[in-house]
Amino acid sequence: MLKNKAVLTHGLVWLALLTVLFLVNVREHPDHAVILILLYGALNVIIFYIHYFVINPILIGMGRYWRAVGYIAIVLAVSIVVKYGIALYYDDIILQYRDSDGQQKILTPMQYMVAALISGLFFMLLSTAVYVISTNFRTREDRKNLETEKLNAELAFLRSQINPHFLFNSLNNIYSLAYKKSEKTPEAILKLSEIMRYMLYESNEETVLLEEEINYLKNYIELQKLRFKEKVHVDLHVDIEEAGRRIMPLLLISFLENAFKHGVSTDEHQPIRIDISVQNGRLYFKAENAKNQVNKDQTKGVGLTNLKRRLQLGYPDRHTINVVESENYYSSELFIYL
Template structure:
């Protein structure tokens, strides 16, 4: 909220409070005495409120000068009470005589009451200051946490492209080393995949259809690597249209299956299942493990995607991984 809106809001609140009490005190008829008692004295009390709120507290309390802060508040109470007494005696018949009463209010009795009211408004200003500072600190804290979250997600996503590119280039290198005729086709397919990763996925969510097409392109690239001697079962159940998903959140599981699994076993094909319902997505990848495809560097793909799921989906996902001696299976449930 900008400063102009804050000023207007505060003015409207004080005006509403004054009008409400004036109406109650005068039984619906606002007369001169009511204006004196509520408007004139109300302006003094409101001034005390804002002198404390806008000057004393920021000047002394925020700088931890507590003694000076207390002294300034006490001085404001004393001065405010004297100003009220001066105004009261100016409107002697209305305030001191209490509407023409025979008994006149003693000066010190009136002064102590005026000082008490001033202290109440200083207390209100202090409470509001603490509350507003607390909300401001919470807002700043939330903003910093969001900035940290965005930075971490950007870092995680920046790792995906090099990680994927590194593995894909290894595959194409293998084709080139074997002087395979499909090497140019593999490079073209990689180019299409990288275009999606670099340009089309630079949003918070992409259509599930686009993400599925990306997975299919990746599988086609793997088929070129294995010269079509590959056995993959890719099953899609349900309609992907109308759904969106975080980009590049599924590929690490598929990539892991090809990197560490056996893709040439006709009896144990790599199985990829995508089951789509109205509000959720079930994603399962199963593969038989290969002893020859161990990654000595440990890899970053799965650790990366786990962290992205925790940051982006929080409590709206479940991931179960079954890592046995000869098989590897992962099941991912997402709320769409």
């Protein structure tokens, strides 16, 4: 794409330049304007691109200055000879001119060659300027692409850390149900199947619909509830003004994991409270719960360290995260500008 744009830009610039030269010369030499513009235009274009593709890489890329100077001298010498040959053929147009007094004058060979030398040097300097600008632009683009690839690779790695962590915890829960020969085991396996389907197929995208992510959280909550004999109290409140908002997948699960990790509430007066809302393009997420040492999950995972890194990569300067923890209380808040 960038290469096609560069070719188009070069073509348009040369077309505009040759058109201007044609309009300048057509009044004085209407019969030969096209021929002269094409001849001299073609020569200058050749000088430009020989310098651009052959000499500049040697001069700037390799730093072989004397070799580059030798090539420059050869190109200038050949171009001057060719231009002077054209001037001799059209001597009445090119070599003759009128001075300020209106008298007819003729350019000497030296005068014309100096003018041709200056013209050649001008297009070489122009070529060098364009080469430096283009090289710097490509370098910035390559660096940007490299950084993007690096960020994507790091995000993929962080996301891959979540899957084994979550799977490990869930399998532990199902094992516990199966060991107790609980009737909840088939339902737990079904919930895990739905969750894994989302994680394997939906979460491979860079972003997913917020509604799908919330549905994934609901399945996770239901799976967690199946672990306990007592009724687990979770108060989930969702308020989304705008449908179709998208979010990085598997971003909010760490909050839920921490809420359940610090103890599942079987007290209806102290439920795990989860608030999710979107207003004016800003996501607000809060999970809070009273700690319960009896139902505390002892497993360790990647948790908030992983989450914070993903937020830094995916939402730089567009998020705020607050975690409050005391002896008996745990709360986590997240604000994201989607």
